[in-house]
Amino acid sequence: MRKLLTLTILAMLTVLGTGCATMHGDDKQKVVYHINYNDEKQLNAALGNVKNHISAIGKDKIDVKVVLHGNGVDLLKTANTDLDMQQKVIGLKKDGVAFEVCGNTLKGKKINYKNDLFDVSEKDIVPSGVAELATLQQQGYVYIKP
Amino acid sequence: MSQEKRFSDEFLNAFVDNQIAAEEKSQAFIEIGQDETLNRQVCELRKLHDLVQLAYREPPAPPARITSGSTSRHARLRFGVAASVLLTLGIVLGSMIHLPGATTIPTVTTAPDGSAQRAATSPKRVALPMATSNTMVAAAPTQESLSVSPVTSLLPTPTVAPVMLVPVIAQKKIPDNTQTKVLIHLARDDVEQLRLALDDIEGLLKYYRETRQNARLEVVVNGGGLELVRTDTSAFAGRILRLQREYDNLTFAACQNTIDRLAREQGIIVRLLPGVITIDSGMAEIMRRQNQGWTYLQV
Numbered sequence: 026m027r028k029l030l031t032l033t034i035l036a037m038l039t040v041l042g043t044g045c046a047t048m049h050g051d052d053k054q055k056v057v058y059h060i061n062y063n064d065e066k067q068l069n070a071a072l073g074n075v076k077n078h079i080s081a082i083g084k085d086k087i088d089v090k091v092v093l094h095g096n097g098v099d100l101l102k103t104a105n106t107d108l109d110m111q112q113k114v115i116g117l118k119k120d121g122v123a124f125e126v127c128g129n130t131l132k133g134k135k136i137n138y139k140n141d142l143f144d145v146s147e148k149d150i151v152p153s154g155v156a157e158l159a160t161l162q163q164q165g166y167v168y169i170k171p
Numbered sequence: 172m173s174q175e176k177r178f179s180d181e182f183l184n185a186f187v188d189n190q191i192a193a194e195e196k197s198q199a200f201i202e203i204g205q206d207e208t209l210n211r212q213v214c215e216l217r218k219l220h221d222l223v224q225l226a227y228r229e230p231p232a233p234p235a236r237i238t239s240g241s242t243s244r245h246a247r248l249r250f251g252v253a254a255s256v257l258l259t260l261g262i263v264l265g266s267m268i269h270l271p272g273a274t275t276i277p278t279v280t281t282a283p284d285g286s287a288q289r290a291a292t293s294p295k296r297v298a299l300p301m302a303t304s305n306t307m308v309a310a311a312p313t314q315e316s317l318s319v320s321p322v323t324s325l326l327p328t329p330t331v332a333p334v335m336l337v338p339v340i341a342q343k344k345i346p347d348n349t350q351t352k353v354l355i356h357l358a359r360d361d362v363e364q365l366r367l368a369l370d371d372i373e374g375l376l377k378y379y380r381e382t383r384q385n386a387r388l389e390v391v392v393n394g395g396g397l398e399l400v401r402t403d404t405s406a407f408a409g410r411i412l413r414l415q416r417e418y419d420n421l422t423f424a425a426c427q428n429t430i431d432r433l434a435r436e437q438g439i440i441v442r443l444l445p446g447v448i449t450i451d452s453g454m455a456e457i458m459r460r461q462n463q464g465w466t467y468l469q470v
Contacts, residue, residue: 158468
């Protein structure tokens with residue numbers, strides 16, 4: 026009985042601490058952009074949105090991730106050959122944007138990220154792009170689908 | 172089922188304990204979501220549920236044995252140290268939230284069963300044990316004064332503290348990993364897009380199952396997206412039935428506004444595939460779910 030009481034009290038203290046801890050966050054705006062289409066016009070518009078978003082907030086005050094899955098992976102495929110697209114990706118990366126690529130899509134479409142995609146390394150691959158979108162939102166990222 | 176019975180305490184308890192059928196649960200989920208009082212009631216039950224689980228994480232002690240005076244004092248001292256360390260930790264963490272510019276995350280603060288709200292609504296429950304713990308701390312004044320400043324060096328001493336500290340760290344990173352809740356919104360009737368969307372939905376369900384994550388998925392269809400779940404238009408009826416059979420954590424929810432509009436404007440009497448539920452409004456559902464801490468995806 027006493028042990029139970031002890032545990033309960035300790036649990037309460039922990040919960041109290043946790044409640045406080047979860048409310049604490051850093052002051053950077055966290056945003057995740059979701060791209061799953063390969064229409065070039067739409068892609069250019071989306072990258073334009075990201076760029077404008079960063080210049081509006083300031084690149085030191087924002088943490089942007091772009092999650093690519095399904096047809097969206099074609100963005101980096103295009104960037105491999107299309108220099109205009111490539112410049113846009115390079116520019117955004119310089120501003121701190123992280124491009125995350127869905128591992129399931131790579132597998133499903135048999136894409137070799139080293140050869141077929143522009144500037145992708147192993148750390149840019151997430152197991153599931155869709156799950157990553159959910160995880161990031163749980164971590165406080167705001168979801169935008171341009 | 173009558174309203175009264177649906178919302179009885181027994182029902183709500185069963186609801187929180189996951190002991191009712193999936194279909195009934197999803198229906199109840201919607202109705203509870205619409206009612207603020209019920210929502211709060213469910214939230215309270217969840218909180219209690221969580222606290223009980225937390226308290227029982229370590230098995231209860233064996234039947235009390237007769238202890239000599241010196242060992243029980245020892246235990247009390249140890250407890251005092253553990254309590255004071257945790258209290259200090261709580262205070263330190265608590266003070267951190269008062270830092271200027273700290274942002275609050277909407278999904279955390281508004282989650283019905285999120286930890287932030289759990290803490291916010293629990294002072295009543297905490298009040299009594301806190302008083303007890305204070306007296307316990309006071310019983311070991313010398314220990315406390317020694318222990319407060321070098322918190323880290325003392326952490327290993329009380330045997331319980333490290334175990335209880337784990338949830339603090341784990342929950343800070345992932346607010347509420349006990350249940351991931353994802354709403355997927357489909358509003359267009361493009362068959363190819365719907366096929367890709369179903370691929371994504373199935374992939375996500377598979378991923379959560381493989382990684383043993385406790386997740387719920389709700390697919391909200393409105394506008395053109397409704398075609399996916401209509402018996403006369405769905406190009407994927409078999410697949411939807413199979414997915415529902417294979418994954419009981421998946422719900423398809425159709426917008427009643429769209430259904431009414433089709434009847435009014437085109438005279439179409441919509442018949443939905445078995446297992447598909449209706450919600451008053453797709454848009455309202457999206458807002459509601461996000462306020463309840465669900466993540467939103469448009470695929």
